Amino acid sequence: MQDLYYDGKTPLPEKGILKVEKDGLCFAADQKEYVFSIRDILSVEKFSSEYRLEIGNLSSSNSTVIIVFYSENTYANLIAIVKQGKVGAISGIWMSAGIWQKIGVLAILAFIVIFGYNSALSYLYHFVPLSYDKTRSALLSPKIREFLYVCSAPEINRVVDSIGKRLKDPTDPFTYDIVVVQDNIANAFALPGGNIIIFTALLSTMESPEELAGVIAHEMAHVRRRHGTRNEIRYLGNFLFLSLTIGSGFEGVEFIENMDTFYELTSAALFSQKFSREFEMEADREALENLKRSNITAEGLQHWFERLKVTLAKKEKEENTINIPDFLSSHPPTDERINVIQRTIAEGDYSNGKLGISRSKWPRIRNQCGQRETALKK
Template sequence: MFQNQTFTSRYFDGVSAVPEEGTVLIHGQTIDFSSRDTAHKLGISQFTEFTLTHKGCKLVLLPDEVRESPVLEIFCSKEEAKKLESLWIQTKKTKSKTHAFFYSIREMNPLVLGILSILIVATIGFFYFKGLELVTHFIPISMDKSLGESVQLKMDAQFEACNTKATDRFFSEALKRIVPKGSPHQFQVSVIGSTIPNAFALSNGKIYFFSGLLNDAKSQEEVLGVLAHEVAHVEKRHHMRNLVKAGGTSLAISLVVGPGLGNMEFLETFTEIGSTILVLKFSRDFETEADITSIEYLKSQNISTSGLLTFFQRMQELEKEMTKSEKNPKDANAKDDQVVTKSITDFLSTHPATDERMKTLESLIQSGKKGSIKKIVSDKTWKEVQSVCLDFKNSDSK
C-alpha cells in the first residue's frame, strides 16, 4: 500500500510540550520517525488510536499510567490518511476475533453503520419495554390498591359526589354482572356533579362517572359499555403497567443522559409520574385491550354490546358539531358551547375515539353472539339515574 513513502511529521513524546519536528518513512507495517536529534522505529499495531485530522492523521501510542501517551502526527492528503487508517485497522484485526469484529464495524460505511446502530437500539428498546410488561407480574395487587387509594383521597377532597339510591342500585347491579368472578378488586362507583361526559377508573377499583355522561345517555347499554370498559382497565392493571412503563422510560433516559440519579431526582420524578399517571390517558394498545375485554364481559352476561359503540359515535358527532360552533360562533351561547366542546375533547383525550378504534369495536360486536338488550334496573329507576345531579347541571349552566 505504501512503498517507502516519506511524510512530514511531528512527534510528542508525552513528556515535553514541544514536539520533535521530522519525517516518517512508511514501509510495510512499520513507521520510522526521524528528526535532527532522535529516531523512532514504531510498528503500526502499537498505536491504540487513529484519528483523521484536517492536515492528515494523528496516532496515539499505548497509554501510560505514569505519563501521557506519545502522539505521532503525520501531514498528508485525505486519501493518504484514509489508506494509512485502513492499514492500521488491518493490523488490529489480526490480534483476536474480538478485535476483528470491532474493527470490521469501524470499516463500515458511516450510513450503513448508522442504520445498523438504529436497528440495534430499536431492538434493544423493543425487548426492554417488553421486559417492563413482565415486571408487572411481580408487583402485588396490593400496590394497585395503595396507589389508587392515594389518588382517591385527592379526588374525594376535590369533587363532591352526588350519588342517590337509584345510582347506587344501578351500579351495584351492573357491577355484579360485569365484574368477572374471582376478581381481586373491590369496585365502587361514585357520581360527580359535572356536565363533562366522562368516566375514569383508579387502580384500586374506584370508578368515577361524571353526571353529564348519565344525563345524556341514550340507554342503559351505553353506560354499561363505558362501565365495562373502565372495569377492564382495572382488571388488566393498565394503571400499574402504565406506571412501570413510564418509570422504566424515565430510568432509561436517566441512565443514557446521566443527571438525576446522583441527587435522587429520578425518584422524585418517578413519584410525580405515579401521582398523575393513574388518571391520564392510556396508550392506544391499552385502550384497544380494554375495548376487547369489555366486549367479552358484556357478551358473557348476554348484555347488548352496541352501547359502547353508539356512545363513542355520539361523542364524535358532538365533537364535530361543537368544533364548528367554536369556529363560527353565531349567538350569545357560543362561550357555553366552547366549554362543552372542551369537555367532550377532554373525554376523547382520555378515551380516544379514533376511526380505527371504531372499526375495531364494530368488528368485535359483529363477531360471535351480540347479546340482547338487557335492562339492569327498571325504567323508573333508570329515569332517576339519568336525573342525578341535575341541580348541579342547571346551576352550572346559569
C-alpha cells in the same frame, strides 16, 4: 504541513510526522518518538482535508491518543491494514465505514436500545404483586372523597353499583370503587386496584344505561389488565432513565426514597394518563367479553363509540366551535377500534340484555347531580 499529536493530558499538541510501519505506527515528534501497536487503533476517520486517528489501550497509560494527519497515502495504508485483518474484525469494519454509514449504524443501535428498553418496562409489571394495586386503591378511595365533589344522589349511585356488581367476574381479584364526580369535564378513567371515576358531564351525554355499562366495563378492563400499574412502571422507568443519563445520576432520584413522595409522583402520572393503543384495544376486547358474560347488550358500547367518532369528526371540521370531550383525547375512538367492536359483536353470540331502566327515566337519573366548573373542592 506537520501532523499533530494530542496526548489527552494537555490541550496543546506536539508536531511531527505519522508513519505507518510494518509492525505498528510511529509518530516522530521533534525530540521524541511514540510507537503504537496496530491493534491499539480505535478509529480512523476523514474530515475534509484532514484525517483523525484514535488510539487506545496503551501500555503506558489509560488515556486515549488522537493524531491528526494530512497524508492521503498514510490514510490509504491504514485502511489497507484494516482490510488485511490486522485490526479486530469489528473495529476494522467500523473504521473502514463512511461517516453516513456510521451515523446509520448508530441510529439503528439507538432504536434497538430504546425499543428493547420500553419492551422490558412493559413486562416488569409481572414482578409487581397484586397487593400493590390493592394498596393503591385503599389509599386513593378516601382521598377521592376528600378532595373531589362526589355525587351523593342515591338513584344514580344504585345504578352504578348494580352495574359494577353485575360486571364483576368471580375470578377478578380486584374490588371496584366506582364513583360519580360532579364536573364539566366529559371523561372517565380507572386507577390501579379498582378506583373508577365517572364525571357527570360524561354521564349527561349517554343515551342509555347500557352505554354507561359499556364504559364501566371498559374501565374495569383497564384495572384487571393492570394498565395503570404498567403505565406507572413505564413512567417511573423513564424518569429514572432520564435522571441517570441527562440528570444528576442516582443522587437526582433520592427524593423518591420515601413512599409518600413515591405515591405523589406516580399519582400525578395516573390522573393525567393516556393509555396506549394496545391497552385501549385490549380493554375493548375484555369489555365485550365481560358484557357478554353478564348478559348485557354490547350495542351500548358500540353506539357510544360511534357517537364519539361523529363528535371527533365535527371537532376536526369546526375547531373553535365544538368543545371536544376529554374522553376523546384519552380514549380515541379510532376506525380500527370501532371496526373491531362492530365485527366482534356481529360474529359473536351476544345477548340483547337490558338493565331494566326505561329510556324515559334515564335522562332524569343521569342528570341528578349536575355539573361543576371543577371537581376539586376549594
